[in-house]
Amino acid sequence: MRSQLQRHGNRRPSAPPPPSLPLSRRLQGTPNFSLSPRVSFNPHPLVLNPVLRGQELEFIHRSCSTVGYRPNVFSTTLSHLIATDCGHLILPFLSIRDRIKEKVEGFFGCEFELFVEFTGLISWCKGAYIGWHSDDNRPYLEHRDFAAVCYLNNHEEHFKGGLFRFKDGGPSFVTPVAGDVLMYTADIRNIHSVDEVLDGERLTLTLWFTRNNEHDEDAKLISLLSQRLLNCEVETLKFCFPSPPPDNMYWFSHDQFGFDIRNARLNILGFQLFSSCNGADSSSDPLELLSKPLRLGRGDEIFHKEFANGLHALQVVQFYYWKAPLISAARRKTEGNIKPRQPFVTEKKGVSKLDLPCDHQIVKRVLGHTCEMSDYSFSWDDFDLAIEMWEEYVKSLHRDLIVLLPYWVSNQSIFFVNPSELQKCDI
Numbered sequence: 001m002r003s004q005l006q007r008h009g010n011r012r013p014s015a016p017p018p019p020s021l022p023l024s025r026r027l028q029g030t031p032n033f034s035l036s037p038r039v040s041f042n043p044h045p046l047v048l049n050p051v052l053r054g055q056e057l058e059f060i061h062r063s064c065s066t067v068g069y070r071p072n073v074f075s076t077t078l079s080h081l082i083a084t085d086c087g088h089l090i091l092p093f094l095s096i097r098d099r100i101k102e103k104v105e106g107f108f109g110c111e112f113e114l115f116v117e118f119t120g121l122i123s124w125c126k127g128a129y130i131g132w133h134s135d136d137n138r139p140y141l142e143h144r145d146f147a148a149v150c151y152l153n154n155h156e157e158h159f160k161g162g163l164f165r166f167k168d169g170g171p172s173f174v175t176p177v178a179g180d181v182l183m184y185t186a187d188i189r190n191i192h193s194v195d196e197v198l199d200g201e202r203l204t205l206t207l208w209f210t211r212n213n214e215h216d217e218d219a220k221l222i223s224l225l226s227q228r229l230l231n232c233e234v235e236t237l238k239f240c241f242p243s244p245p246p247d248n249m250y251w252f253s254h255d256q257f258g259f260d261i262r263n264a265r266l267n268i269l270g271f272q273l274f275s276s277c278n279g280a281d282s283s284s285d286p287l288e289l290l291s292k293p294l295r296l297g298r299g300d301e302i303f304h305k306e307f308a309n310g311l312h313a314l315q316v317v318q319f320y321y322w323k324a325p326l327i328s329a330a331r332r333k334t335e336g337n338i339k340p341r342q343p344f345v346t347e348k349k350g351v352s353k354l355d356l357p358c359d360h361q362i363v364k365r366v367l368g369h370t371c372e373m374s375d376y377s378f379s380w381d382d383f384d385l386a387i388e389m390w391e392e393y394v395k396s397l398h399r400d401l402i403v404l405l406p407y408w409v410s411n412q413s414i415f416f417v418n419p420s421e422l423q424k425c426d427i
């Protein structure tokens, strides 16, 4: 513990300003990086198994992702989580982020500590691909030195297509396997591509690293977090309800039409959204209603509790599916001892179904094969239990975040340490 704190307390010196030569040339002349072509590094992806909190990251992505930087790609960035008042959800990223950073520094023999420039969950749905490119191939990306892609699900099992390919040298392709981390320099020595995804949702945790501290992601995230959490009390759950940013971040557009990703992810799991405003808001844009209090329905039933907005409802639904095996096992164990909590379900009085623009055929084509988790037989009883568990989960992460933030501010670096360990160290 002590050594972990000291490590973070005394960051290694950061790199001097980068010389003007391109990275590829610099590496050839630097003993630490004498293995300049990628093929003379370990040709196989480094395997970090098991992926720390992989299912949790999947839950976060399915509940928080926005449309991404390429067609049919969705992404969840740490800054987006903070901007939607879900800063506590960055905590599950931190151990694996630290571990990957250490591995990249070790693997490439970095003399100076690297800075994380970007951390994000990125999913590639049917039709997504990227042709030959290097990761520093735009003027605004020139500072990127290294890339690490951690695969969170399996080729063939969860998606088809989507192989990673290197243009030169070996291995010529990489088959994504959950837990594998692929690391490469971001420059032209590692021109690569991703084959078109033919089915399913290919999920990765992608990080880029830089030696230029002006592009340190941590500094920006700490400043964002400090602004958002300025007057926040540890016990206030109200603050932990997600607050949606502009709707266009969730709008997947295809030709003239498309769908809202929040609504689509609910629909493919069999849920519909209902608004309690009876007619008063009928003239407003239905997409705006996604930011207002909503109810959830399935078939003819409507759940009695109200959600703060569409993101809140989606987060609870995805949490339910993440925890469904646990919840149903607990219920089986206690069968007979616990009274069913029914009735939870109300009739469709005083609510109206949200009439959102949605091209169901495109939803099915892009996201249709991602609903394997809907196999669990659904129960409102279990769902109600999941709401309580979600609230506990959020409160506990939120508490940790409030404790850790001052340490991050004073180190100007984001890291994870168990808060109870921190308190022991302070004494």
Ligand SMILES: O=C(O)CCC(=O)C(=O)O
Pocket: 130, 135, 149, 164, 192, 193, 194, 204, 206
């Ligand atoms: O997901 C991958 O395997 C690589 C993605 C990639 O090349 C990129 O985003 O630049």
Ligand SMILES: [Fe+2]
Pocket: 133, 134, 135, 192
């Ligand atoms: Fe790339």
